Amino acid sequence: CGTQFPTNADAQYAGMSLDEYEDFVYKAGFIDRDDPVAEWRKMADYQQKWADYLNHVSMLEIKSKDTQITLSVKGRKWINCCGNENFPDGEIFTSPVEDSINGYITFSYPALMNGNEFTGVRLDFENGKIVSAKCSDEDLTKKLITYIDTDQGSRYIGEVAFGTNYGITKFSHNILFDEKIGGTMHMALGAGFPEAGSRNYSAIHWDMTNDMTACGQVIADGITIYEKGHFIDALLCK
Numbered sequence: 001c002g003t004q005f006p007t008n009a010d011a012q013y014a015g016m017s018l019d020e021y022e023d024f025v026y027k028a029g030f031i032d033r034d035d036p037v038a039e040w041r042k043m044a045d046y047q048q049k050w051a052d053y054l055n056h057v058s059m060l061e062i063k064s065k066d067t068q069i070t071l072s073v074k075g076r077k078w079i080n081c082c083g084n085e086n087f088p089d090g091e092i093f094t095s096p097v098e099d100s101i102n103g104y105i106t107f108s109y110p111a112l113m114n115g116n117e118f119t120g121v122r123l124d125f126e127n128g129k130i131v132s133a134k135c136s137d138e139d140l141t142k143k144l145i146t147y148i149d150t151d152q153g154s155r156y157i158g159e160v161a162f163g164t165n166y167g168i169t170k171f172s173h174n175i176l177f178d179e180k181i182g183g184t185m186h187m188a189l190g191a192g193f194p195e196a197g198s199r200n201y202s203a204i205h206w207d208m209t210n211d212m213t214a215c216g217q218v219i220a221d222g223i224t225i226y227e228k229g230h231f232i233d234a235l236l237c238k
Contacts (some may be wrong), residue, residue, distance in 0.1 A: 003029075003087040014172035021172075028177055029087040029169045040089075044082035047092050047164060049236050051078040054092070060160075062105070062185065064216040069103035069125065071160065076197040085139045090165025095198030098156050099128035099216040105187065108211040109171050109178060111135075111144075118144050118171075121208055123199040130155040130189070148189065153202030158192030161207070162187065162226070175207050183213040183229025219226055 004010070004025060011021035026032055030039040058074040076094045083089040096175035104124045111118040120136035121144065132146050136142045148154055148199055164184030179186045186209040192198025210216075 001083070001085055001087050002176075004174065008175065008210060010172075014170070014174065016172075019170055020047075024168075024170065024172065024177075025088075028165060028180075030088075030167060032167075040083045043090060043164070044080065047080040047082055047090075051080045051092050053225075053236065054078040054094070054220070059221055060096075061219040062160075062216075063218075064210060064212050065108070065214065066106035066122065067095050067104065067210065069101055071157075072100035072103075072162070073097065077195065079193070079196055086161065086176060088165060088168065088177065088180065090168070090182070091161045091163050091186075093159050093161030093193075093196070094105050095158055095192035095196040095200065096160050097128075098192075098198075098200050101125040101128045101157055105210065107208040109184075109209040110173075111206065111208040112175070113147055113206060116140065123159075128156050147204065147206065150190070150204050151155075151202050153200045154190045154206075155201050156190075156202075157187050158190050158198055158200045158202065158205055159186070159188035159196075159207070161187075162231075171209075178209050179207045179232060181209065181211075183211065183216075184209050185212055185216070 006022040006025045025131030030036040033039045055078050061070045078094045081089045081091045087094045097169050106122040111121045118135040122134055123130050124132035135144050163184035164178045167178040168177050168181045186207050189206040190204035192200040218226035
């Protein structure tokens with residue numbers, strides 16, 4: 001299980017003092033709670049209920065600011081991430097059906113790759129493939145496209161996920177934390193997860209994160225299951 005030790009360099013990259021960054025890291029791991037182990041077990045139980053629910057879903061429609069996509073997750077397995085392999089943790093993910101994504105998505109947080117920071121990344125999809133891509137900077141858009149063209153699988157999505165750690169409230173330029181921010185969703189270009197059913201292979205797996213708290217909505221097989229950064233838990237009782 002990999003984790004993060006607070007260092008001066010990481011604090012600087014996150015735009016925090018070391019003291020602030022230590023608090024950020026410990027809060028993300030629930031170390032500030034009276035019983036951190038109990039909190040992680042609670043997360044595991046809660047997320048498994050939603051993973052089980054999502055395992056019976058065929059189609060998702062995801063909406064947020066400048067985002068409207070549809071994708072199939074039929075036959076794919078949703079995986080509950082709650083501190084067994086990464087720490088801190090907090091996500092539920094799967095690999096979508098490779099040729100199923102249509103529409104467009106605009107990521108609210110910067111996408112990071114090899115020291116480059118791409119802001120305002122927008123991707124347009126047709127039958128699973130990225131057919132158009134851009135970011136806020138014209139010069140960086142050219143570099144963005146070179147990464148998207150890494151190989152045959154890098155224009156397809158290997159992961160779609162819900163970030164569920166509400167102890168993480170800030171973007172820190174570290175994907176270990178940023179993809180798990182409570183109230184976000186992320187998608188990864190490239191390699192998928194065989195354990196989730198993916199058949200997409202690539203040399204890259206590039207996570208990009210989108211804030212869903214303002215106007216985000218996820219519709220599963222015609223039923224709204226997620227609004228403004230939270231699952232609608234009442235559905236679990238039906």
